Amino acid sequence: MTGLLVVTAVPAEAEAIRAGLTDPTTTVLPVGVGPAVAAATTARLLVLAEAAGRPYQGVVSAGVAGGFTGRVAVGATVLGSASVAADLGAESPAGFIPVDELGMPADWLGGGTTLAADPGLLARLRAALPAATVGPVLTVSTVTGTAASTDALRRRHPDAVAEAMEGYGVAVAAAQANLPFAELRTVSNPIGPRDRDAWRMREALAALTTAAAALT
Numbered sequence: 001m002t003g004l005l006v007v008t009a010v011p012a013e014a015e016a017i018r019a020g021l022t023d024p025t026t027t028v029l030p031v032g033v034g035p036a037v038a039a040a041t042t043a044r045l046l047v048l049a050e051a052a053g054r055p056y057q058g059v060v061s062a063g064v065a066g067g068f069t070g071r072v073a074v075g076a077t078v079l080g081s082a083s084v085a086a087d088l089g090a091e092s093p094a095g096f097i098p099v100d101e102l103g104m105p106a107d108w109l110g111g112g113t114t115l116a117a118d119p120g121l122l123a124r125l126r127a128a129l130p131a132a133t134v135g136p137v138l139t140v141s142t143v144t145g146t147a148a149s150t151d152a153l154r155r156r157h158p159d160a161v162a163e164a165m166e167g168y169g170v171a172v173a174a175a176q177a178n179l180p181f182a183e184l185r186t187v188s189n190p191i192g193p194r195d196r197d198a199w200r201m202r203e204a205l206a207a208l209t210t211a212a213a214a215l216t
């Protein structure tokens with residue numbers, strides 16, 4: 001039987017999740033860094049599975065993430081209530097304008113720049129991970145690395161708890177395949193002025209292994 005498809009950006013994240021999986025029907029695969037390659041690769045995996053008569057039952061974008069200081073701690077587990085394309089839009093002297101406020105047709109976006117997690121799948125993950133922080137997870141193509149862009153994102157997304165680089169792309173692929181979608185992240189670093197030495201990758205990967213038991 002085919003179960004969930006869990007996609008990560010890099011192989012280290014996929015290995016961390018596989019190490020904690022308890023459900024043999026869950027498939028975990030790395031699909032690349034950033035929303036474009038993650039969307040394209042996930043869409044291809046979904047189509048191939050469907051064509052083989054073994055469709056997946058749902059899709060989870062999983063991996064490490066940056067966390068908004070004061071909203072979530074480094075090492076914590078995050079469940080996305082929605083995945084938000086935070087840099088898809090236009091700059092203007094008055095600030096950033098999301099693409100769905102630019103007057104273009106939005107149906108090709110798979111529902112707009114904010115794609116909510118599937119309520120049933122999210123509820124199951126919440127029940128299995130009661131300590132997880134739940135909130136919107138931003139998808140960005142560029143890792144936020146200055147105080148000014150961190151402040152701007154915090155103001156534009158007062159409820160967002162984390163940022164990563166794939167969730168929205170994977171959500172679009174799941175929406176087009178009519179499959180439930182959710183995003184699961186563990187926090188490797190605070191969002192802010194770039195300091196790669198401060199990333200706690202080992203801690204975040206260990207938290208992914210622990211959280212993987214929920215992926216059933």
Ligand SMILES: O=C(O)c1cccc(C(=O)CC[C@H]2O[C@@H](n3cnc4c(=O)[nH]cnc43)[C@H](O)[C@@H]2O)c1
Nearest residue numbers: 009010012013033064065066143144163164165166
């Ligand atoms: O160097 C390693 O050993 C290693 C192990 C696992 C993962 C990585 C990555 O570089 C992951 C890249 C992945 O992480 C997400 N991420 C993490 N922090 C942030 C952030 O502050 N802003 C945006 N994205 C972040 C993202 O989804 C990347 O694809 C390395």
